[in-house]
Amino acid sequence: MIKLYGHEMSGNSYKVRLLLELLNIEYEWVKVDLMKGEHKSTEYLTLNPFGQVPLLIDGDIQLADAQAILVYLGRQYGGDKWLPSDASPLAQVSRWLSIAAGEVRQGPENARLYHLFRVTNINIDRAHQKAKYILSQLEKHLSMRKWLEFERPTIADIAVFPYVALANDGKIDLKPYPNLLNWIERIKKLPNYIPMTGI
Numbered sequence: 001m002i003k004l005y006g007h008e009m010s011g012n013s014y015k016v017r018l019l020l021e022l023l024n025i026e027y028e029w030v031k032v033d034l035m036k037g038e039h040k041s042t043e044y045l046t047l048n049p050f051g052q053v054p055l056l057i058d059g060d061i062q063l064a065d066a067q068a069i070l071v072y073l074g075r076q077y078g079g080d081k082w083l084p085s086d087a088s089p090l091a092q093v094s095r096w097l098s099i100a101a102g103e104v105r106q107g108p109e110n111a112r113l114y115h116l117f118r119v120t121n122i123n124i125d126r127a128h129q130k131a132k133y134i135l136s137q138l139e140k141h142l143s144m145r146k147w148l149e150f151e152r153p154t155i156a157d158i159a160v161f162p163y164v165a166l167a168n169d170g171k172i173d174l175k176p177y178p179n180l181l182n183w184i185e186r187i188k189k190l191p192n193y194i195p196m197t198g199i
């Protein structure tokens with residue numbers, strides 16, 4: 001059975017859990033207690049030398065990084081529906097994986113780390129500025145579409161969703177972004193959707 005190593009307050013772990021649930025795949029959840037530093041234990045570092053969650057093990061496949069795991073699960077178990085294979089649509093989805101790990105991490109994810117987990121070496125003004133930028137871009141992008149790409153949800157939506165929906169934890173108000181709020185509600189209505197604390 002698939003094993004997912006993660007933490008319940010980690011949005012990166014959550015996005016993988018969410019896709020597993022949406023795909024109706026059975027898996028074993030292995031809690032890595034970040035608060036106790038378990039992710040830096042010798043045992044865990046042999047699994048993921050980066051010392052981060054999430055990490056997925058599926059038979060011989062051992063994969064770290066939420067975006068990479070979404071790619072794997074999307075293709076392996078969801079086929080073209082969640083991650084198209086043709087060059088152009090594949091690139092369109094990949095763009096959002098990059099944005100999830102770039103602009104979304106630098107903005108709402110870092111603001112959450114600062115306010116909720118007291119990670120003080122984060123420049124909170126810069127994080128709020130970055131958040132405003134990417135949230136405004138998303139708001140514009142979603143003004144004429146239901147999903148980030150195409151007429152259906154893909155791993156693009158799953159990758160971007162958690163830290164946008166968790167923006168309040170970083171003291172970012174989503175009220176000025178009605179299209180974004182509607183998109184969040186749309187994701188919450190997907191069959192087999194599961195929530196996490198804060199969403």
Ligand SMILES: N[C@@H](CCC(=O)N[C@@H](CS)C(=O)NCC(=O)O)C(=O)O
Nearest residue numbers: 010011012051052053054065066067
């Ligand atoms: N690029 C990685 C980042 C993962 C990441 O930052 N995970 C956090 C929890 S959400 C973590 O393990 N932090 C502990 C650390 O970096 O020491 C991904 O997308 O999965």
